[in-house]
Amino acid sequence: MALADRYDHQPGVHCGAAALRNVTAHYGLTYSEAACFGIGGGPAFVLYEDPDEPWVRVRTSPTWLERAFFERTGIPHLFREGDDFETAWDNATARVDDGDPVILFLDPAPLDYVPDDPSHVPPHTAVMIGYDDERVHLSDGAAESTVEISRETLAAAWSDDRYLPLRNEYLVVTRGRATADDTDAAAAGLRQAATYMLDPLQVKRDARGPGEEGVPALQSFADYLGAWPDLPEPARPVSAARRSIDEHGEGAAFRSLYADALAELGRSTGLGQALADRMERVADEWRTVAGLLDEILAAEDPGPSRFEEAGSLVGDIADREEAVFETLADELGEVRTD
Template sequence: MLTGFAHETGNHCGSTSLRDVSDFNEWGLSEPLCFGIGAGLGFSYIEREDSPTRQFVGRSPWLETGFYDHLGITFEERDGQPFDDAWTDIRTHLDAGRPVLLFVDIYYLEYFDSDVHFSPHVVVAVGHEDDTVLLADSEFDDVQRLPLDQLADSLDSDHGFFGPIRNHWLAPTGEEPTRPVANAIHDGIALTTKTMLEPESFSFSDASTSTGTHGLAGMRAFGRDLPDWQALPDATWCTRFAYQNVEKRGTGGGAFRGLFAPFLDEAAERTDLVTAELAAEAHEIASDWSDIGQSLKRAGLADEEDEAKAAYEEAGEQVLAVADREEELYRTLRDRL
């Protein structure tokens, strides 16, 4: 195991992993700062052939790379290698004393004991012994030992939110940030606002079996569709999964808005870009999303059709309202850049 590596659980897998790497390298960055610097906030509404046929995710696909880019930390990233080649490179980084981020499907992690595919889940490889890899996972206090055959399975999955994962890993090669944290905060906010306001500017590598609508457009598509979810053949599972993607599954609460708001708190202390009032508005938005989660929960648990119908309609109205509120926040932030 890497000498001096310490791990604690956190709110979200990606930002917790980045915070662990930051702590290991003594960069002094909290989990919310890691999330915001990496422009982790996003929104994608996805229609799929497989169940759940409707789902969404409240984070962007570039949190981890954005973090290193905005801090000016060099890194090596690979995606699509054969497993043996990927493991050779991962092990080389570990032997050189560098932690490695791995993008995995929890379904294949024995210690997770999940019967649901969910990826990418981000963990940190922190060592290897014999035929096992040592992993720091945001959901567990202790470092986990995973046999290499399970690692191989977990790194290769068709079930990613943004498309299949194929032995995707990322390792920092730079030892220190080369850009000031204030500059990295600026770039993180700039990318976040563009992600939400201009999603057409980006490529979101969706799987061939799904179509996605992103940013505020995706949020509004989600809100408009919610009243019709009751008629879906897998409505119960879609609704349960949607609630989990608001309040559970490593979102930090409020569909990741519960991580973005404390990031803005810290940004307000470090830069003139963010005011306390804007940070307070972000906290209110996170609270609105938690209310949406409760409406989804009521819809999924309702015994009567009329009760479910009312809950779906309420959730849809809430999503459309919070989309307007988010748009105003992002436009205000962009105008201050």
């Protein structure tokens, strides 16, 4: 099997941020997972309409995080999508032959090593580090060690039309050096997160879905939760929402990871520790919501009041997140749409 030499797999909290940390480390660059998440513009909140279900799905991190990270750090890279499988395969494997790990954007549903995650809204990020005629060797932050999948599984995961289109997308570093100032990159990522959560239409990036985004989506999600008892199978959307909040085991809609990003990147951008502490308290509230959803799932008949309680908690979170991001925007000055 051809392998990208000296690649060091490390698991992480967020599949994309972990991939960024691991890939940049391969080129001798030092970014923590939290810094990658913050520079990339995390976190997010997006509602997706699923044509096969009478309820919305939730994503709590940006679909553009990896591309935005490379753009802001100025690390030369190539992003490509839309090729047929054979062309994308030939291009990606040629880069592995040259020793370059290749970031892939996948539908997680066909990936049987991703545990119990059918509700994970694509794309899921993994890194191709090796291959042969029949198998692909992946570094995935959601897994403790590297994994192998068949070429057929890759083909099924790499292109999909479920409710969020994927077209054999990949990203590869073309020169392993940062050309932008790290402080500028950090400030740009933090600014975009504030802009996106407060006024998502001002951010010229595609969340790949027609649903609501940012704090307005959080407020709508609170209303959805309160109405779910009227659905024929309310446990299904509750279970999906629970897994979205706890995606890859973080347990707090990636708000704890973002608190770490605010603490680390804040030291170079003039932010105080208080803002990171406030976000960590928001993460604790997300954990409370996750626990309440667990109780609803375990109850034989939870009753509408438990759903209303969960919706009220999410509404409170929306208010708290709005206040945090307003403070972030104020402290960083002019809000940009990059």
